Amino acid sequence: xxxxxxxxxxxxxxxxxxxxxxxxxxxDGARYLDFGAGIAVNALGHAHPALVAALTxxxxxxxxxxxxxxxxxxxxxxxLLVDHTFADTVFFTNSGxxxxxxAVKMARKYWSGRDTPRTxxxxxxxxxxxxxxxxxxxxxxxxxxxxxxxxxxGFTHLRWGDHDALHATLDDSVAAVLxxxxxxxxxxxxxxxxxxxxxxxxxxxxxxxxxxxxxxxGMGRTGKLFAHEWPGITPDIMMVAKGIGxxxxxxxxxxTEDAAAAMIAGSHGSTYGGNPLACAVGTKVMEVMTAxxxxxxxxxxxxxxxxxxxxxxxxxxxxxxHVRGTGLMLGLKCRIPAADFVQAxxxxxxxxxxAADNVVRLLPPLTLTDDDMDAGxxxxxxxxxxxxx
Ligand SMILES: *Cc1c(COP(=O)(O)O)cnc(C)c1O
Numbered sequence: 001x002x003x004x005x006x007x008x009x010x011x012x013x014x015x016x017x018x019x020x021x022x023x024x025x026x027x028d029g030a031r032y033l034d035f036g037a038g039i040a041v042n043a044l045g046h047a048h049p050a051l052v053a054a055l056t057x058x059x060x061x062x063x064x065x066x067x068x069x070x071x072x073x074x075x076x077x078x079x080l081l082v083d084h085t086f087a088d089t090v091f092f093t094n095s096g097x098x099x100x101x102x103a104v105k106m107a108r109k110y111w112s113g114r115d116t117p118r119t120x121x122x123x124x125x126x127x128x129x130x131x132x133x134x135x136x137x138x139x140x141x142x143x144x145x146x147x148x149x150x151x152x153x154g155f156t157h158l159r160w161g162d163h164d165a166l167h168a169t170l171d172d173s174v175a176a177v178l179x180x181x182x183x184x185x186x187x188x189x190x191x192x193x194x195x196x197x198x199x200x201x202x203x204x205x206x207x208x209x210x211x212x213x214x215x216x217x218g219m220g221r222t223g224k225l226f227a228h229e230w231p232g233i234t235p236d237i238m239m240v241a242k243g244i245g246x247x248x249x250x251x252x253x254x255x256t257e258d259a260a261a262a263m264i265a266g267s268h269g270s271t272y273g274g275n276p277l278a279c280a281v282g283t284k285v286m287e288v289m290t291a292x293x294x295x296x297x298x299x300x301x302x303x304x305x306x307x308x309x310x311x312x313x314x315x316x317x318x319x320x321x322h323v324r325g326t327g328l329m330l331g332l333k334c335r336i337p338a339a340d341f342v343q344a345x346x347x348x349x350x351x352x353x354x355a356a357d358n359v360v361r362l363l364p365p366l367t368l369t370d371d372d373m374d375a376g377x378x379x380x381x382x383x384x385x386x387x388x389x
Pocket of ligand 1: 095128129130
């Protein structure tokens, strides 16, 4: 008999009742250290006092109004995002996949009214852009698309790191390039800075819109507010979600005025997008992350964790191949099945997340303390040791 919850996930047996910072408490009272953070969602940890206050204060006033009216909470968050990024304008969604939908629509609309309309979007193998029809067509992997055809047409997929194919494919017929600056689901694969700069140049040369999917790598995860700030480029359109809501469902599409110019009244919409509850939380997340000390601390902790992980890998050469990633978006490339290591972590009350390419993802809350980090490194070591015995 089919379970009452559609069985699209292989769930671990733990159920959590509450959280506090980097820690989760299970129904049986056991405390787990959360190095997955809801897959980069709980960027400020669990039950961050400022987020709890922002949500409960808004919840006591007004939960929802239609986008038929002014939504001041939305205006505040949009202004904050515009102030701190390349963007001139923002549309709020409820998830990453909805951000993908709009990014694709916006790019197509941009070209639709022109003398030589373009529709083709170039994306990359190993990418992940969500589970909507546009999202799975954009990522293109058979694991996600099989049986769901006919797929949304107009996507070309290039191998990660295949510069020849990139140069051969990007010409004046391409509407947009869609890429994660750091692939998350694909196994924590950062695109090197010089490649991102080269990609931006190629797009400029051919008038192609550059869409960055920063759903996982954005919102402070790499030690900058957005990952593209490291190579010093800017996209035309950017997808955001996950960390921006700190655990409340919220996403956004950020764009330049030029890229967004065709999105006139009536061209897109969302019932819940930019809901006052979500925007009250999102505003607080942005305020916390843009405080002067926040990102320097993320970078300090990232360097410390990286160092600990390098020792871990050196101590367990039969379990791990190498550390990869950037900021607090780190991956352990494994020599045993990554899913087995994640299981071994559960036994040590440590939560990590498997990814493609046999990588275990470490995405701790950006607010983790040095003590949390040391506890995490100890548990990783214990999990690795348990696999040898
Ligand atoms: C998680 C993710 C998405 C999809 O976000 P949802 O909120 O699950 O729809 C899209 N792109 C990237 C890079 C992601 O990590």
